[in-house]
Amino acid sequence: YPADLAGIHQREITARQASESYDYIVVGGGQSGLVIANRLSEDPTKTVLVVEYGYIENDPAQEGSSKFKPTSATAWKQRLLYNVTSVDLPGLNGLKNGPVYAAAVVGGGSTVNGMMLDRGAPENYDNWAKLNNPGWSFNELLKYFKKATQLDLPDPVLAKDFNITYDLAAYGDKNSPIHVSYPTYQYPGIKNQVQGMKEMGVQLQKEGALNAHGLFWFPGALSAATVTRSYAVSGYYRPVASRANLHLLTGHRVNEVVFDKSKRATGVTIQERGTPNGDPAVVRTVKAKREIVLTAGFLHTPHVLQRSGVGPAGLLKEAGIPVVVDLPGVGANLQDHPGFTHGWRYDTDANPNPNSMFTNQSFAQWANNLWAANRTGPRSLTVGNVGAWIPLPQLAEDWKEIVAAIRAQGPADYLPKSYESTLIAGYRAQRELLAKAYSGLGTGVLELPFNARGQAIMAVEHQLSRGTVRVNTTDKYAEPVVDFNTFANPVDPLIAARAWQFVRRWMATPAMKALSPVELSPGAALTTDEQLIAAARSAAGPGEGHGCCTAAMSPRKLGGVVGPDLRVHGVTGLSVGDNSVAPLIVGAHTCATVYAVAEKAADLVKART
Numbered sequence: 001y002p003a004d005l006a007g008i009h010q011r012e013i014t015a016r017q018a019s020e021s022y023d024y025i026v027v028g029g030g031q032s033g034l035v036i037a038n039r040l041s042e043d044p045t046k047t048v049l050v051v052e053y054g055y056i057e058n059d060p061a062q063e064g065s066s067k068f069k070p071t072s073a074t075a076w077k078q079r080l081l082y083n084v085t086s087v088d089l090p091g092l093n094g095l096k097n098g099p100v101y102a103a104a105v106v107g108g109g110s111t112v113n114g115m116m117l118d119r120g121a122p123e124n125y126d127n128w129a130k131l132n133n134p135g136w137s138f139n140e141l142l143k144y145f146k147k148a149t150q151l152d153l154p155d156p157v158l159a160k161d162f163n164i165t166y167d168l169a170a171y172g173d174k175n176s177p178i179h180v181s182y183p184t185y186q187y188p189g190i191k192n193q194v195q196g197m198k199e200m201g202v203q204l205q206k207e208g209a210l211n212a213h214g215l216f217w218f219p220g221a222l223s224a225a226t227v228t229r230s231y232a233v234s235g236y237y238r239p240v241a242s243r244a245n246l247h248l249l250t251g252h253r254v255n256e257v258v259f260d261k262s263k264r265a266t267g268v269t270i271q272e273r274g275t276p277n278g279d280p281a282v283v284r285t286v287k288a289k290r291e292i293v294l295t296a297g298f299l300h301t302p303h304v305l306q307r308s309g310v311g312p313a314g315l316l317k318e319a320g321i322p323v324v325v326d327l328p329g330v331g332a333n334l335q336d337h338p339g340f341t342h343g344w345r346y347d348t349d350a351n352p353n354p355n356s357m358f359t360n361q362s363f364a365q366w367a368n369n370l371w372a373a374n375r376t377g378p379r380s381l382t383v384g385n386v387g388a389w390i391p392l393p394q395l396a397e398d399w400k401e402i403v404a405a406i407r408a409q410g411p412a413d414y415l416p417k418s419y420e421s422t423l424i425a426g427y428r429a430q431r432e433l434l435a436k437a438y439s440g441l442g443t444g445v446l447e448l449p450f451n452a453r454g455q456a457i458m459a460v461e462h463q464l465s466r467g468t469v470r471v472n473t474t475d476k477y478a479e480p481v482v483d484f485n486t487f488a489n490p491v492d493p494l495i496a497a498r499a500w501q502f503v504r505r506w507m508a509t510p511a512m513k514a515l516s517p518v519e520l521s522p523g524a525a526l527t528t529d530e531q532l533i534a535a536a537r538s539a540a541g542p543g544e545g546h547g548c549c550t551a552a553m554s555p556r557k558l559g560g561v562v563g564p565d566l567r568v569h570g571v572t573g574l575s576v577g578d579n580s581v582a583p584l585i586v587g588a589h590t591c592a593t594v595y596a597v598a599e600k601a602a603d604l605v606k607a608r609t
């Protein structure tokens with residue numbers, strides 16, 4: 001292994017080396033799992049075991065280290081993901097095998113993701129708190145965002161040239177494990193794009209990490225010093241890999257949480273990948289003295305709970321799993337960001353532009369030389385650093401009618417059939433908050449990041465449709481059955497239609513007209529709502545790897561799975577600390593939020609045990 005990665009294997013153990021019991025067991029060594037394991041093992045008297053299905057990724061390209069550039073790290077390699085697809089999606093024109101992106105590697109999503117490190121708008125988290133979750137408002141979470149991330153300052157000349165503004169009050173100090181930074185280069189066409197947005201009246205924020213609505217710059221999860229991925233492995237695991245009280249068991253799956261008669265979680269059953277499912281000869285139990293924390297991600301945290309007998313009783317009975325707690329919310333409330341593109345060509349593009357890398361040999365050579373010399377220049381760019389999160393009143397002239405339509409819907413009208421009364425009540429409460437958020441300027445309902453390319457990649461940020469993750473009733477060890485249920489609620493594709501119309505208006509601003517934009521897809525001929533909605537149903541994907549909310553933090557009577565202390569309802573000794581606990585998806589790529597949630601989860605666990 002390359003020398004810089006070798007250290008992380010220090011505390012990696014084999015199953016035979018695993019102790020009989022630990023103070024804490026962390027189920028899933030993904031992004032949140034490594035954060036929580038780091039914090040819980042700060043006390044050398046407490047032992048921590050992390051069980052992770054994936055392996056440590058040794059390929060330096062995943063970090064963008066040595067000669068590799070950041071973009072080589074964001075290829076979403078199938079080898080590092082679970083092989084799962086959604087059931088057919090009628091809302092997406094019957095899309096078959098819609099992709100379900102979930103990481104299967106140490107560091108989880110933070111190891112494979114696109115490294116956009118933006119946060120949701122304050123109102124997103126305030127709405128979490130309003131769903132009976134005291135302590136989870138944005139102002140209360142801010143210290144955890146800061147505890148996780150530090151900002152490496154952008155190059156002052158570039159920052160001045162492009163008006164890249166930031167507020168250090170949004171970030172922590174040098175003790176915060178994750179570095180976020182701006183690349184050393186931006187293409188000039190970005191100035192037209194930003195100016196065009198301003199001409200549309202979109203509010204420019206000084207710092208998106210404190211105000212993620214309107215127009216703002218956002219950093220990537222990269223260390224400025226090394227221009228390599230800054231992620232849960234580099235920030236939270238590698239620096240503490242020598243702790244004797246921390247064990248990482250890779251290539252093993254947690255099958256079930258084991259409960260005693262009082263419904264206290266006492267341990268987990270585990271087995272090595274590739275061994276016969278559930279075979280007593282290969283399954284062993286490891287005990288937890290204090291607490292088990294589930295961090296298996298939005299896909300598998302509910303799956304492990306269901307396999308363990310915590311979930312919708314009807315489903316568990318069908319799967320032949322003895323019911324420990326009837327908790328209908330386990331695996332319900334699935335949300336993601338349906339993404340879609342708007343294709344444009346700029347006939348009088350700024351020069352240079354992203355295509356210059358392919359069309360202009362001397363520019364490409366200059367870029368390659370800069371990268372080879374000191375890791376600067378266009379090769380240091382990732383997916384982009386500026387964008388607009390557009391509130392509905394700016395997106396759509398008929399926003400009042402859209403909000404009225406949301407309020408007029410029966411709460412169960414577009415929910416999956418499996419949702420029972422507590423889930424419907426919970427959705428009703430969520431929908432009220434969403435209708436209010438849709439009416440104001442504090443929440444962007446559309447994500448529109450840009451990077452000087454003609455292609456606009458957008459997403460519906462706060463969808464109204466809800467899906468499910470349910471154990472396969474004929475084989476509980478098979479991957480769970482995922483139904484994104486995307487665009488089941490007709491408001492969601494309408495937002496996509498309004499997005500295309502918005503972008504057309506943006507392209508017609510004086511700043512953008514200078515680039516002579518020509519629409520390629522879905523095509524200028526499509527103009528009516530009917531046409532655009534139909535096109536949206538064909539064009540959108542079910543998610544962007546931002547799956548969440550499947551073990552939602554909410555009271556039981558609102559279909560919740562965990563309380564504001566993140567303990568699973570109805571049992572003891574068991575909590576959840578990953579992206580599943582969000583009751584509502586945030587209007588942002590989810591990595592930054594997961595760091596904050598996991599930091600807070602660790603504090604909560606420590607405080608009670």
Ligand SMILES: Cc1cc2nc3c(=O)[nH]c(=O)nc-3n(C[C@H](O)[C@H](O)[C@H](O)COP(=O)(O)OP(=O)(O)OC[C@H]3O[C@@H](n4cnc5c(N)ncnc54)[C@H](O)[C@@H]3O)c2cc1C
Nearest residue numbers: 028030031032053108109113114115254300545579589591
């Ligand atoms: C392809 C992709 C691209 C993304 N791009 C971005 C981006 O650019 N910006 C951004 O902000 N966010 C992005 N995200 C989202 C973000 O990375 C995730 O939301 C976040 O990492 C999720 O963290 P988590 O801890 O909840 O789950 P994960 O990090 O997924 O961790 C769960 C871990 O549990 C393990 N596990 C599961 N089941 C078991 C079991 N039974 N036993 C043992 N281990 C188990 C898994 O292998 C995994 O490692 C992306 C995600 C993906 C997948």
